[in-house]
């Protein structure tokens with residue numbers, strides 16, 4: 001791998017991050033139990049919750065309160081809020097600051113219809129004054145750092161991220177994260193690293209976090225080198241390989257890095273993630289809550305389809321113990337249990353983004 005000079009360490013205002021590698025929010029996956037296991041492995045500079053509805057949070061919605069659950073090991077920790085109105089966004093930011101959250105992230109990138117139809121998420125990139133006023137109001141309402149996560153723009157004819165990044169910096173935003181696709185692209189095509197570079201060039205001091213399609217150390221190196229970004233955030237790549245943050249820090253500090261997890265290590269990780277979930281919600285509800293995540297973990301472990309499906313039918317802790325014993329005895333369908341597992345592809349919504 002080519003050598004290049006790493007940028008200075010990343011700080012969000014006064015919050016210094018221990019690494020420049022961040023966990024990108026993946027709604028439904030990057031919950032507390034997942035954040036805990038990636039943090040136990042090491043290397044994560046900052047983790048952010050799934051997007052949380054500012055109004056829902058203020059109304060005390062159980063779903064929103066669950067999304068912002070954290071613990072001392074889950075630090076530093078940002079909550080991502082969304083909404084199109086100044087009042088609830090400002091009040092939600094103050095509520096979170098009072099609860100000890102380290103940083104607030106404003107979602108300006110979500111492409112999903114239900115979010116953009118309300119004027120939130122990526123649609124904020126189409127409205128200059130309203131968006132700037134909202135971001136300014138949130139920044140002025142709290143002392144903790146505020147960041148913004150956005151896409152390159154609404155579509156190829158409206159690449160507004162460089163403009164917004166510059167304006168946000170002047171408004172006091174501490175960092176911006178850029179997923180290098182437009183809203184119209186959804187998850188199709190490749191990440192436009194030139195587009196991310198233009199955002200880096202548009203700001204003077206604040207860190208720009210490059211995001212999109214980083215699955216390996218080599219991908220992160222290309223992102224840093226070609227865009228000049230200061231940090232890299234990783235979503236799907238972390239689901240496929242929760243060891244990626246540790247590998248990146250090893251690479252940055254020593255020039256080489258250890259392997260990603262084996263079948264046996266992933267099994268241990270899966271059990272540990274389940275324990276974290278069960279500690280908070282009790283085993284019965286953890287079994288149900290863990291189904292979606294387990295599906296991906298088992299896929300990543302190359303478990304045969306029938307056995308993967310059996311997980312979805314588990315109802316009790318006893319069944320779960322028996323399941324883990326069977327899984328451990330059987331091992332992966334391809335490769336071996338102590339070697340590196342092959343890369344896993346995480347599917348994303350497809351078809352016209354207007355229908356998501």
Ligand SMILES: Cc1cc2nc3c(=O)[nH]c(=O)nc-3n(C[C@H](O)[C@H](O)[C@H](O)COP(=O)(O)O)c2cc1C
Pocket residue numbers: 024025026027028049050051080107109110149179211212213214233234235236237348
């Ligand atoms: C299932 C899923 C859920 C996501 N949820 C969020 C979210 O809540 N907030 C957000 O800003 N981005 C969300 N994203 C976008 C990711 O954070 C990230 O920007 C995108 O997946 C590209 O990065 P990656 O290639 O490293 O995954 C989501 C993406 C996926 C696939």
